[in-house]
Amino acid sequence: MIKVLIAEDNAVNRELLRELLEARGYTVVEGCDGQEALQLIEQTKPDILLLDIGMPVLDGFAVVRKIRENPRLATLPVLAVTAYAMQGDREKILNSGFDGYLSKPISAVALAEQLEPLLSKRHGRSAPPNQSYESQASEETRVASAILGGGTNLE
Ligand code: MN
Numbered sequence: 001m002i003k004v005l006i007a008e009d010n011a012v013n014r015e016l017l018r019e020l021l022e023a024r025g026y027t028v029v030e031g032c033d034g035q036e037a038l039q040l041i042e043q044t045k046p047d048i049l050l051l052d053i054g055m056p057v058l059d060g061f062a063v064v065r066k067i068r069e070n071p072r073l074a075t076l077p078v079l080a081v082t083a084y085a086m087q088g089d090r091e092k093i094l095n096s097g098f099d100g101y102l103s104k105p106i107s108a109v110a111l112a113e114q115l116e117p118l119l120s121k122r123h124g125r126s127a128p129p130n131q132s133y134e135s136q137a138s139e140e141t142r143v144a145s146a147i148l149g150g151g152t153n154l155e
Contacts, residue, residue, distance in 0.1 A: 035057040052080075
C-alpha cells in the first residue's frame with residue numbers, strides 16, 4: 001500500500017488528484033493547508049507528498065523547508081503542485097527542497113511521470129500498485145494453466 005498525501009487548499013484540485021491517484025491504486029490522504037500537511041505527515045506517514053505552493057497558514061515553500069530541516073522527515077519525496085509555471089519558477093522550486101514539479105492543470109501522464117520514479121527509488125518498484133497487481137495476477141494465471149496443462153498431459 002503506497003500512501004500519497006495531497007496538501008492543497010483548492011477542493012476541486014484535491015478531488016482531481018485523489019481520483020487520478022486512486023485510479024492507479026494509491027491510498028490518498030488529504031490536507032487543506034500547510035500546517036495540516038505537517039500534522040498529517042506525522043500522523044499518517046505518507047510515502048510521498050504532493051504539495052501545493054499557494055496555501056493558507058503555511059505555503060508550500062515553508063512546508064518543504066520544515067520537512068527538510070527535520071531529520072525524521074528529510075528524505076520524504078515532495079512534489080510541488082503549482083500554477084507558478086513561469087520561467088525561473090521551476091528552478092526556484094527545485095532549489096527549495098522539492099524533488100519535482102507538477103504544473104496545473106494536472107495531467108495524469110505528468111503525474112505518473114513525476115510520481116513513479118520517486119516512489120521506485122523509495123520502494124524499489126517501478127510500477128504503480130495497480131500495474132503490479134495485474135502482472136501478479138497474470139503470473140498466477142500462467143502458473144495455474146501450467147499446472148492444469150500438466151494434469152491434462154498425465155491423463
Ligand atoms: Mn493553492
